[in-house]
Amino acid sequence: xxxxxxxxxSRLMRAAIAGDEKAYADFxxxxxxxxxxxxxxxxxxxxxxxEDVVQETLxxxxxxxxxxxxxxxxxxxxxxxxxxxxIDAFRRRGRRIEIDIDDIAETFAEPEAETVSxxxxxxxxxxxxxxxxxxxxxxxxxxxxIGETAAKFGISETAVRxxxxxxxxxxxxxxxxxRFGRQ
Amino acid sequence: MRTEDLIKAxxxxxxxxxxxxxxxxxxxxxxxxxxxxxxxxxTIGPRPDFMAAAxxxxxxSKFVFTIVLAISAFALIRALSTPGASTARAVAxxxxxxxxxxxxxxxELFMVPEVMWSTRMVGSNMMICMGFIPxxxxxxxxxxLWMLRYxxxxxxxxxxxxxxxxxxxxxxTFYAAHCFDxxxxxxxxxxxxxxxxxxxxxxxxxRLFVRW
Numbered sequence: 299x300x301x302x303x304x305x306x307x308s309r310l311m312r313a314a315i316a317g318d319e320k321a322y323a324d325f326x327x328x329x330x331x332x333x334x335x336x337x338x339x340x341x342x343x344x345x346x347x348x349e350d351v352v353q354e355t356l357x358x359x360x361x362x363x364x365x366x367x368x369x370x371x372x373x374x375x376x377x378x379x380x381x382x383x384x385i386d387a388f389r390r391r392g393r394r395i396e397i398d399i400d401d402i403a404e405t406f407a408e409p410e411a412e413t414v415s416x417x418x419x420x421x422x423x424x425x426x427x428x429x430x431x432x433x434x435x436x437x438x439x440x441x442x443x444i445g446e447t448a449a450k451f452g453i454s455e456t457a458v459r460x461x462x463x464x465x466x467x468x469x470x471x472x473x474x475x476x477r478f479g480r481q
Numbered sequence: 482m483r484t485e486d487l488i489k490a491x492x493x494x495x496x497x498x499x500x501x502x503x504x505x506x507x508x509x510x511x512x513x514x515x516x517x518x519x520x521x522x523x524t525i526g527p528r529p530d531f532m533a534a535a536x537x538x539x540x541x542s543k544f545v546f547t548i549v550l551a552i553s554a555f556a557l558i559r560a561l562s563t564p565g566a567s568t569a570r571a572v573a574x575x576x577x578x579x580x581x582x583x584x585x586x587x588x589e590l591f592m593v594p595e596v597m598w599s600t601r602m603v604g605s606n607m608m609i610c611m612g613f614i615p616x617x618x619x620x621x622x623x624x625x626l627w628m629l630r631y632x633x634x635x636x637x638x639x640x641x642x643x644x645x646x647x648x649x650x651x652x653x654t655f656y657a658a659h660c661f662d663x664x665x666x667x668x669x670x671x672x673x674x675x676x677x678x679x680x681x682x683x684x685x686x687x688r689l690f691v692r693w
Contacts, residue, residue, distance in 0.1 A: 314495055322495045326488045353487050360491045362633040364499040365563050378564035382635040419482050438482055438490035463497045466490060474692040
């Protein structure tokens with residue numbers, strides 16, 4: 299990570315919080331790649347899927363974005379959340395690991411591509427009330443817009459936004475409590 | 482769900498707003514203050530000779546200890562609830578209140594003859610002290626734990642304990658206005674135990690409720 303990346307990511311996050319969706323998507327993609335590299339290097343033995351850690355970190359970043367001070371650098375904030383979620387993933391599966399903060403900067407260095415398999419997020423999604431679940435699925439898996447989703451289910455855009463927000467918050471909360479699927 | 486898909490969902494939700502953590506903490510502190518004040522006034526209230534006592538060093542010193550504790554704990558808990566925030570300076574400030582108490586205890590031991598030490602330490606209403614500091618502090622503690630849930634503490638148990646110290650500092654500030662035992666020997670013993678009870682409850686609350 300260089301100072302330039304930090305400045306660029308902070309700028310994207312500030313734009314995102316101001317409501318710029320494009321900046322937010324860009325930010326999340328970059329953060330996902332960085333956290334993926336970090337998680338893969340840290341998870342040397344099985345039991346924890348790095349991609350689950352990536353997704354839990356992204357969700358936590360999303361629901362906790364009000365905890366980022368806009369005048370502070372964004373990467374230390376991201377690292378701290380990623381590290382917390384990684385340790386949490388190990389703890390849930392009854393393992394203990396120690397992560398040296400010093401190697402984080404280095405291990406974050408290279409963006410990596412995702413692998414596909416069954417996900418904790420799917421299990422968490424399955425626990426949502428049907429209305430929230432179908433809205434979250436329509437926007438994520440089916441890739442529909444807010445407007446398209448509203449038309450599909452015959453509800454208002456506001457209702458879609460509310461269901462989406464509550465659904466994501468509930469998934470993030472399930473992760474936090476470790477209450478989903480596989481143990 | 483692929484990460485790509487998750488990002489689409491998060492992106493569509495960017496317009497949802499939440500109050501930034503800093504103003505939220507000030508709001509919580511205000512609410513905690515109101516609750517502590519209400520419980521204090523409805524139960525014990527200030528001692529009748531408050532105005533006269535306010536001219537004595539020992540009485541005033543109690544407020545210095547408790548207010549310094551509350552302020553330093555407030556700074557630390559805000560840092561602890563923000564991922565990646567540096568806590569080193571705030572942790573160092575946490576030493577100030579105990580140091581002030583230690584100095585006051587040393588001075589008291591110098592000024593007061595040895596035969597009176599135990600009387601000063603035991604005081605006249607230690608049970609009230611031990612009961613009312615936690616009682617006044619429990620509401621504020623609940624608010625602070627709720628705020629930790631709203632924030633993102635990466636060390637929930639520690640953050641919970643600091644929430645207890647903050648609630649304790651706040652509650653002890655009110656209680657000090659009621660308490661007739663002004664000796665630092667009393668404060669160092671019973672206030673410390675009462676505040677430690679809140680810190681322990683806070684740590685437990687952090688362990689059980691502060692998940693994210």
